[in-house]
Structures are given as structure tokens and as C-alpha cells.
Amino acid sequence: MNSEVYEPDEDTYFLEEQIKKLVKIRKFKSVLEMGTGLGYISLSIADKVNKILGVDINPKAVEFAEKNRKEQGIENIEFKLSNLFENVIERFDLIFFNPPYLPGKDDLSCDGGEKGQELIEKFLIEVRKHLNKEGIGVILLSSFNNISELEKRFNLIKLDELKLFFETLYCYKILK
Ligand SMILES: C[S@@+](CC[C@H](N)C(=O)[O-])C[C@H]1O[C@@H](n2cnc3c(N)ncnc32)[C@H](O)[C@@H]1O
Numbered sequence: 001m002n003s004e005v006y007e008p009d010e011d012t013y014f015l016e017e018q019i020k021k022l023v024k025i026r027k028f029k030s031v032l033e034m035g036t037g038l039g040y041i042s043l044s045i046a047d048k049v050n051k052i053l054g055v056d057i058n059p060k061a062v063e064f065a066e067k068n069r070k071e072q073g074i075e076n077i078e079f080k081l082s083n084l085f086e087n088v089i090e091r092f093d094l095i096f097f098n099p100p101y102l103p104g105k106d107d108l109s110c111d112g113g114e115k116g117q118e119l120i121e122k123f124l125i126e127v128r129k130h131l132n133k134e135g136i137g138v139i140l141l142s143s144f145n146n147i148s149e150l151e152k153r154f155n156l157i158k159l160d161e162l163k164l165f166f167e168t169l170y171c172y173k174i175l176k
Pocket of ligand 1: 108
């Protein structure tokens with residue numbers, strides 16, 4: 001199993017852009033970043049929201065994200081270890097996730113299960129339980145996933161897409 005911590009990439013920046021648009025138009029009191037990695041997106045929106053929890057299954061990610069938080073002197077983010085929602089009891093106004101979405105099981109950062117979307121499905125089954133009444137979820141998906149199936153099964157609303165050379169990235173909104 002490769003458990004290197006994911007470095008921000010095109011998918012990170014695309015999701016960051018969508019999240020920044022949302023936090024500009026609405027004041028979110030509580031935010032959860034699932035699979036926070038180095039904490040890049042959470043750290044970049046910390047001044048626009050009240051409180052953020054960033055979780056990751058990779059202890060190294062949590063350690064590095066916490067180091068980055070301290071270095072930047074940011075007080076309103078907590079990073080902690082969690083396999084999806086296992087250690088998350090609260091509900092949030094905003095939950096976002098840049099998930100591992102490639103087929104495979106060897107790389108914690110990129111592999112989302114045999115079909116590439118088993119982890120995504122688990123997240124989508126649980127996420128609404130952790131949203132407040134008017135809460136919003138945002139997930140990044142890829143053309144490597146079965147987008148039309150996920151869209152229909154989980155009632156997802158497309159926010160935007162980004163065509164890359166070898167794939168298209170999508171951001172989807174999840175309403176409570
Ligand atoms: C594509 S990376 C995204 C990292 C970061 N959020 C970003 O946008 O750059 C996916 C992240 O999900 C984490 N992850 C994988 N499986 C997870 C699980 N079951 N629960 C929580 N986090 C998980 C990985 O460790 C990795 O940090």
C-alpha cells in the first residue's frame with residue numbers, strides 16, 4: 001500500500017475554486033473536509049468560515065496538515081484521523097471531498113476501490129446524515145467514474161466541469 005501524502009494537483013485546485021465561490025456567497029459556520037491530505041483547501045478558506053474539521057485516513061496526512069496549520073498560525077481548523085465518517089459525530093453546513101477515484105486498491109490517495117468508486121459510494125450513502133438542515137455537500141468526480149449512475153442514484157447536481165487532456169473533472173453538489 002502506497003501511503004504517500006497527496007500533493008495538491010489540478011483536481012485540488014478545481015475543487016478549491018468551487019469551494020471558494022461558495023464561501024464567498026454564504027457564511028458557513030461549520031465545514032468538514034473529507035480526505036484533507038495536506039489540508040491545502042481547508043487552509044485556503046479558513047478566513048472565510050467559522051470552523052473547519054479536516055479528516056483523513058492517512059496518519060501522515062493528518063500530521064503534515066497539522067504542521068501546515070501551525071506554520072500558518074491558523075486557529076479555527078482541527079485535523080484528525082478518520083476512515084470516512086467513523087470519527088465524525090457532528091453535522092456540518094458544508095462538507096467537501098476530493099476522493100481517490102481511480103480503479104485499484106494500492107494507493108490510499110488515488111485508488112477508490114476495484115471499480116474506482118466504491119469509496120465514493122460509501123461517502124455518498126453517509127454524507128447527508130452529516131449535513132445540517134440547509135447544508136451542502138460538494139464532491140469531485142472524474143470521467144473515469146460512472147458519472148451518470150452516480151448522478152441518478154445519489155441525486156447529484158452538477159456545478160462545473162474541467163476538461164483535461166486525458167480526463168474530465170466534475171464538481172457535484174449534494175443537497176440535504
Ligand atoms: C485525491 S487525495 C485529495 C487530498 C486533498 N484533499 C487535495 O485535494 O489535495 C484523497 C485523500 O483522501 C484520503 N482518503 C482515502 N481514503 C479515505 C478514507 N476512507 N477516509 C478518509 N480519507 C481517505 C487520502 O488519504 C487522500 O489524502
